[in-house]
Amino acid sequence: MFIAQQKRKENIAEYILYLWQIEDIIRAYALNIDLIDANIIEKSSFSQDEKRQLRDWYESLIEMMRREMVQQSGHIQFVQNTLTDLVDLHYALLKSTKHPDYSALFFHTLPTIGALKQRQDNPETEDIEACFVFMYGVLLLRLQHKELTSETQSALSQISKLLVLLSVKYKLYLNNELELEDPEM
Numbered sequence: 001m002f003i004a005q006q007k008r009k010e011n012i013a014e015y016i017l018y019l020w021q022i023e024d025i026i027r028a029y030a031l032n033i034d035l036i037d038a039n040i041i042e043k044s045s046f047s048q049d050e051k052r053q054l055r056d057w058y059e060s061l062i063e064m065m066r067r068e069m070v071q072q073s074g075h076i077q078f079v080q081n082t083l084t085d086l087v088d089l090h091y092a093l094l095k096s097t098k099h100p101d102y103s104a105l106f107f108h109t110l111p112t113i114g115a116l117k118q119r120q121d122n123p124e125t126e127d128i129e130a131c132f133v134f135m136y137g138v139l140l141l142r143l144q145h146k147e148l149t150s151e152t153q154s155a156l157s158q159i160s161k162l163l164v165l166l167s168v169k170y171k172l173y174l175n176n177e178l179e180l181e182d183p184e185m
Contacts, residue, residue, distance in 0.1 A: 001057035002050070012086065012170045013132070013163040019079045020136050022061065023070070031062045031071055087128045089170055096180045102165055109162045112155050128166070131159045 007015040029035040172178035
């Protein structure tokens with residue numbers, strides 16, 4: 001919860017990936033709050049009050065996962081909505097003449113994204129979502145201490161740059177500091 005709050009403020013892409021990981025951790029503990037409490041919350045160095053807050057947070061996520069029927073796979077709606085917001089911003093940035101930096105980086109990255117989408121289960125996935133699926137896969141490989149191929153490392157570098165720039169633009173957008181439309185339009 002505390003990490004999620006910080007990531008949401010600082011880097012929306014890391015926030016989404018973190019919540020995907022939390023969903024998988026919850027699944028690994030069979031949506032059992034007592035197991036999560038014993039193995040994660042109680043082993044943390046947080047104060048008792050913070051541990052209580054953390055338990056409440058995990059309980060609310062478990063409830064959402066049950067209610068939204070994503071106990072086995074998928075993502076809770078507020079995480080999906082955040083990703084949808086990023087996809088919408090992505091398209092707005094591409095349509096705007098005010099962000100050639102983003103458009104140039106995206107079109108430079110597009111061949112890498114296309115190659116990724118061909119390897120994923122659903123090649124019709126939105127480009128930005130495909131980037132997140134790839135990044136999460138890399139995170140899982142790293143957690144398993146598996147070595148990344150040079151091709152994967154190259155794709156990681158390119159996709160990371162794109163998601164970092166999109167996250168920066170998203171933060172500006174939320175702070176009403178991002179101009180998307182030309183005044184004459």
